[in-house]
Amino acid sequence: MDQTKDIYSLNSKCPVDLDEVLTYGNEKKKVARRRWAILAKALKGVFVSSIVMKLYQINIDIWQAFDSAASPTGSQPSSPTDEISVRRISSFMLLKTQQLPHIPIASNREIVDVPDALKKRTWYKYSACIEGREYFVNVGHRNRTFSGNIAVVKHKPFSRLSMDRPSRHPTENQAFQAITLVGEGQSPHYVAGVLDLHHTTVIRAVQCFRETGTYTRRPGHRATSQRDDNFVHLSVLRNRTFTSCSVNDLLRKERRVHISDRTARRRLHPANLTNRRPATGPLLTRQQPCRLRFAREYSGWTVNYCKVVLFTDETKIGLRSPDGRSRVWKRAAEDLMGFNNTGNVCIWPSEETLSYYVCSNLAQFRDKTVIELGGGMSCLAGLFVAKYGDPKEVTVTDGNKISVENVQATLRCNDFQVPVHCEVLKWSQAGPRTPYNIVLCADCLFFDDARADLIECLRTYMTGDGVALVMAPQRGRTLDDFMAQSEMRGLRCEKISRYNEVVWERRLQLLDHEEYDDNIHYPILIRVTKV
Ligand SMILES: C[S@@+](CC[C@H](N)C(=O)[O-])C[C@H]1O[C@@H](n2cnc3c(N)ncnc32)[C@H](O)[C@@H]1O
Known part of the structure; x- marks a missing residue:
């Protein structure tokens, strides 16, 4: 499931005109605004441009009216990413967000020197107002980010x-x-x-x-067809040591297509094939003195002496290159790309609705030990429990180190009356520990490869009478697969769609929205217990 698509892929097919902007609202607002500005600039004449800008102002007013109608809670978007993500309905706008003018160091901490980790973040107050009471948590967002992009840059x-x-x-x-x-x-x-x-x-x-005035590429001639591309991919997969020259030769001979070496390499890139030197083990240092001793001992030997000697302990044969390390085509390995980064992209709707659910049902956390798995860059639900649920202790976790660092910075900027721990926890490496009464987990069910590990982790970390509150959208078969696999591992799953009236109302409003897809946007609650 390509999550980033949800947030970033704006609909390029929409031509922008006033009527449409009024119909669809936010998404096209900025495009239209810019086009108006470009038009005004192009026309240059002061008089004409002032008329254009007037029209634009009228537009803005109408948009603002649209915005307030589209946001039933009247809140600002619920994360700094939401300028775009709200447009993509990646936020339910249940929580109100307010950027804080300064770093909100927790009052129970001594301010000796504000650490860089806090300075490098922009601070937001995420709040929910439920039955007249305000609940809030301060959350740091790494600067100048759509959250995900720093990691992209780092990679x-x-x-x-x-x-x-x-x-x-x-x-x-x-x-x-x-x-x-x-x-x-x-x-x-x-x-x-x-x-x-x-x-x-x-x-x-x-x-x-x-x-x-257009952003489409001018049509150009593509030297290879899809079949040629497939041929190139298959050739290098069959023979990893092919050079781009030999790929070219083969293509010319077999399919009578002429391309440059660079094009051959470019055709391999989309198939995830790069030309790299395979890694070799490091030489053991103890071999060096042995070699030196050997060389000194036999330096006087002639070629004829050597001919009759059989060297058995070390062989080095360079068939293609002097050290035998020719370049090969390799697929990118996951470990080179870093750990899953979805938790640094934004606070996902499931985390938001889980937080709202937590604040609406605080009594169930009293005196309980709680852990959140895959909490992403905020672990917001876990922090709401810690701050308002009066639990015994809370542990918030994620497999991504960058997310955890963000949460650790966040912990310094909130007041908690109970112990809160934050750590990296990868589901596949979940070691034994004292089980928890309640496990929280938001939007973590779509990783096909990690699902079994997650279920095992839930099973291990839940006490016999414990419960896991798992929030996630249906997202194709992923939610059902999770339930089926959990049941096979001896867990009972109860699927609850209408777990909170405010969330439900919000869903009903969104159903009419052009961009809303219930399947990927509506977070469903699953209560998991041991049989
Ligand atoms: C879609 S994000 C959800 C983050 C957060 N709960 C939210 O909704 O905003 C999925 C999270 O699961 C974490 N994750 C994915 N695979 C994991 C694994 N094998 N072990 C631990 N965490 C994992 C990712 O680091 C990421 O933070």
Whole structure:
């Protein structure tokens, strides 16, 4: 499941005109706004442009009216990512967000020196108002991010090796997003990080749009067909030591297609194939003195002496290159790309609705030990329990180190009356520990490879009479698969769609929304218990 698609893929097919903007609201607002501005600039005449800008102002007013209608709680979007993510319905807007003017160091901590980890973040207050009472948690967001993009930037050295290198050929959608974000005032480097494009690609796309008013690539001749591409992929998969020259020769001989070496390499990139030197084990240092001793001892030997000697203990045969380390085509390995980064993208709707559910049902956490698994960059639900649920203790976890660092910074900026621990916990490496009364988990069911580990982790960490509150959207078969597999592992699952009236109402409102897809957007609650 490509989650990033939810947030970032804006609909490029929408031509922008006033009527449509009024119909669809937010999403096209900025595009239209920019186009109005471009139009005004192009017309240059002061008089004409002032009329255009007036029209634009009228537009803005109507949009604002639309916005307040679209946000029933009247809240601001629930995370800094939500300028876009609300448009993509990646937020239920149940929690109100307010950017804090300064770092909200917890009152029970001594302020000697504010650590860098806190300074490097922008601080937000996430609050829910339930039955007249306000619940809030301060959460840090790494600066200048759509959360995910710092990690993307950090992975750049790896992505150079892997096939996920920044693309120089944006899709229509990416070009549209790049132009939108640059138009919103983001720098090309920043946008390149978010969309995993090369920054020159972003600059080119924006220039092209400014000059031509369109962002689609001019149709060009593609040297190879899809079948040629498949042929190239298969050839190197069959013979990993092929050079791009030999791939070329083969293509020319077999399919009579002429391409350059560079094109051959480019065709292999989308199939995740890069040309790399295979790793070899390091030489043991103790071999060096042995070799030296050997060389000294036999330095006087002639070739004829050596001919009759059979060397048995060490062999080095360079068939293709002097040290036998020719380059081979390799697929990018997961460990090169880093741990799953979805928790750093934003606070997902499931975490939001789970937080809301927690604040509405605080009594069930009293004197309980609680752990949150896969809590992402905020572990928001776990922190609400810690702050307001009066539990015995809370442990918040995620498998991603960057997420956990963010939560650790967040812990310094909130007051808790109970012990709160925060640590990296990968489900596959979950060691034995004292089980918990309540396990929380939001939007973690769509990892097909990790599902079994997650279930095992739930089973291990739940006390006999414990309960896991798992919140996740249906997302195709993933939720049902989770339930089926859990039941096979001796757990009982109860699926609850209508677990909170406010959330339910919000869902009903969203059902009419063009962009809303119940299947991937509505978080369902599963209560998991031991049989
Ligand atoms: C979609 S995010 C949800 C994050 C957060 N609960 C939210 O809803 O905002 C999924 C989270 O699961 C974590 N995750 C994925 N696989 C994991 C694993 N094998 N072990 C531990 N955490 C994992 C990711 O790091 C990520 O933070």
